[in-house]
Amino acid sequence: MTLTVEPATGFTTGLYIDGAWSKAEESFDDTNPATGELLVKVASASVSDVDRAVVAARRALEGAWAQTPGAARGALLNRLADLVERDAAELARLEALDVGKPVGQPGMLDIPNAVATFRHFAGWADKIQGTTIPTAGYLGMAPTHSYTVREPVGVIGAIVPWNTPLMIAAWKLGPALAAGNTIVVKPPEDAPLSILHLGALIDEAGFPAGVVNIVPGLGEIAGAALVAHAGVDKISFTGSPEVGRQIQKSAADTFKRVTLELGGKTPQIVCEDADVEAAINGIAMGLFFNQGEVCAAGTRILVHRSHYDTVVEALAQAADAQVLGDPFDESTTMGALINAEQLQRVLGYIEKGTAEGARLVAGGTSPDIPGFFVRPTIFADVDNASTIAQEEIFGPVGAVIPFDTVEEAIEIANATEYGLAATIWTQNVSLAHTLASKVRAGAVWVNGWAAIDPALPWGGMKSSGIGRELGWAGIVANTEEKVVTIVL
Ligand code: NAD
Numbered sequence: 001m002t003l004t005v006e007p008a009t010g011f012t013t014g015l016y017i018d019g020a021w022s023k024a025e026e027s028f029d030d031t032n033p034a035t036g037e038l039l040v041k042v043a044s045a046s047v048s049d050v051d052r053a054v055v056a057a058r059r060a061l062e063g064a065w066a067q068t069p070g071a072a073r074g075a076l077l078n079r080l081a082d083l084v085e086r087d088a089a090e091l092a093r094l095e096a097l098d099v100g101k102p103v104g105q106p107g108m109l110d111i112p113n114a115v116a117t118f119r120h121f122a123g124w125a126d127k128i129q130g131t132t133i134p135t136a137g138y139l140g141m142a143p144t145h146s147y148t149v150r151e152p153v154g155v156i157g158a159i160v161p162w163n164t165p166l167m168i169a170a171w172k173l174g175p176a177l178a179a180g181n182t183i184v185v186k187p188p189e190d191a192p193l194s195i196l197h198l199g200a201l202i203d204e205a206g207f208p209a210g211v212v213n214i215v216p217g218l219g220e221i222a223g224a225a226l227v228a229h230a231g232v233d234k235i236s237f238t239g240s241p242e243v244g245r246q247i248q249k250s251a252a253d254t255f256k257r258v259t260l261e262l263g264g265k266t267p268q269i270v271c272e273d274a275d276v277e278a279a280i281n282g283i284a285m286g287l288f289f290n291q292g293e294v295c296a297a298g299t300r301i302l303v304h305r306s307h308y309d310t311v312v313e314a315l316a317q318a319a320d321a322q323v324l325g326d327p328f329d330e331s332t333t334m335g336a337l338i339n340a341e342q343l344q345r346v347l348g349y350i351e352k353g354t355a356e357g358a359r360l361v362a363g364g365t366s367p368d369i370p371g372f373f374v375r376p377t378i379f380a381d382v383d384n385a386s387t388i389a390q391e392e393i394f395g396p397v398g399a400v401i402p403f404d405t406v407e408e409a410i411e412i413a414n415a416t417e418y419g420l421a422a423t424i425w426t427q428n429v430s431l432a433h434t435l436a437s438k439v440r441a442g443a444v445w446v447n448g449w450a451a452i453d454p455a456l457p458w459g460g461m462k463s464s465g466i467g468r469e470l471g472w473a474g475i476v477a478n479t480e481e482k483v484v485t486i487v488l
Contacts, residue, residue, distance in 0.1 A: 026043075223243075
């Protein structure tokens with residue numbers, strides 16, 4: 001079957017397995033978050049569909065892909081980057097429709113980052129090298145010659161969340177393909193469309209059949225089948241800590257490698273000497289971008305007491321100034337939350353914030369319009385031990401906390417189970433380095449928020465995950481290091 005776009009809907013909604021599109025026996029509803037209405041029905045992969053995809057990936061791994069040298073893999077990734085760039089407007093439309101985010105935002109982050117990721121890893125594909133290592137020889141009897149090679153891990157199962165699906169799929173595809181792996185991607189059931197369109201571009205780019213397979217479906221069926229499959233060598237997962245924990249347990253049965261990119265509770269630390277205006281702008285972006293549905297959202301705002309009132313007031317104003325509505329309306333600055341359950345979850349946290357004694361200074365309600373919208377919300381005088389300061393809300397809710405000394409700021413910043421990212425606002429270079437060394441987080445940004453780049457390793461400490469993706473760390477995570485020793 002060569003059909004990729006359903007004529008009735010204009011969307012690509014099937015399974016992409018072994019270089020061909022097929023239908024599934026079941027389907028799931030993909031809803032438009034900004035209206036609450038059904039967008040389209042999407043093929044829901046069964047356990048046997050996932051098996052078919054894994055078998056195809058294994059065949060390609062040992063066949064056509066093994067015969068494709070690094071330079072050729074790089075050329076394919078570069079071609080894919082060009083096609084994503086060509087279809088940027090359509091991909092932005094799909095992300096806005098499916099995730100509910102303002103249509104301008106994918107053009108700022110998701111799409112350029114996906115393109116840059118494919119290009120970055122295209123560059124690595126023919127530069128993955130081993131080393132020669134001198135040793136004392138073989139049991140004192142003979143000299144040896146030892147060297148290492150980096151081989152692909154094998155078949156990778158990639159499981160993607162709904163907040164920035166295209167970009168996170170690129171983070172998994174880029175390093176896996178550059179390193180010579182084949183891959184089965186399980187898109188999120190809440191927002192599968194951009195990854196399905198990417199599947200059509202992968203086909204057009206000319207990757208051999210079976211190198212990339214895409215199996216939209218439910219987490220507990222298609223996702224779990226991928227994790228349990230004995231033919232999958234590694235799971236690369238981005239999503240919630242709860243599912244991450246289940247995946248690590250299940251992966252233990254087959255000793256699969258796992259990379260887990262999980263949640264966060266990023267502190268934004270505004271020091272006494274900070275450029276307060278720059279900090280306020282950066283904090284507002286870190287709270288409200290993508291409706292706050294960002295793993296690195298800067299939701300704990302730690303402010304030196306000398307700036308506390310100024311920052312609280314400015315953030316309340318910034319929250320009130322957000323324009324909620326149709327993601328395709330140019331005046332909209334904040335879109336809808338992903339689904340009704342997420343809206344109820346966020347409203348539940350807001351209720352808890354008030355009940356636990358925090359001071360609500362902006363937002364706190366859901367506007368009376370169709371779709372799953374919540375007003376951006378700021379709480380002041382938050383106790384860092386309270387629920388809204390400890391649990392990941394995954395919505396536009398900020399908790400502002402005062403501090404008096406740098407030591408106190410470090411203590412509060414680290415008093416969380418998460419360790420994904422942190423931002424420090426200071427003009428003192430010495431203080432910046434001191435704080436950067438003391439805060440337990442996979443990424444520390446000074447005077448900016450979310451300075452992510454495909455060249456930089458990405459991943460969390462503590463409950464924020466295990467392993468790193470992107471940059472050279474992404475290649476390491478997608479290869480096995482083999483040592484060869486020749487007794488001379
Ligand atoms: P989720 O864990 O509910 O789902 C993520 C993916 O896992 C989806 O594709 C889902 O279908 C699948 N899944 C669900 N149950 C499964 C199971 N039993 N076995 C296998 N797969 C299963 O997360 P979400 O709600 O889609 O995304 C939000 C979460 O993702 C937040 O916690 C957020 O912080 C995190 N996230 C982390 C990063 C990062 O880079 N660290 C980036 C984005 C999102």
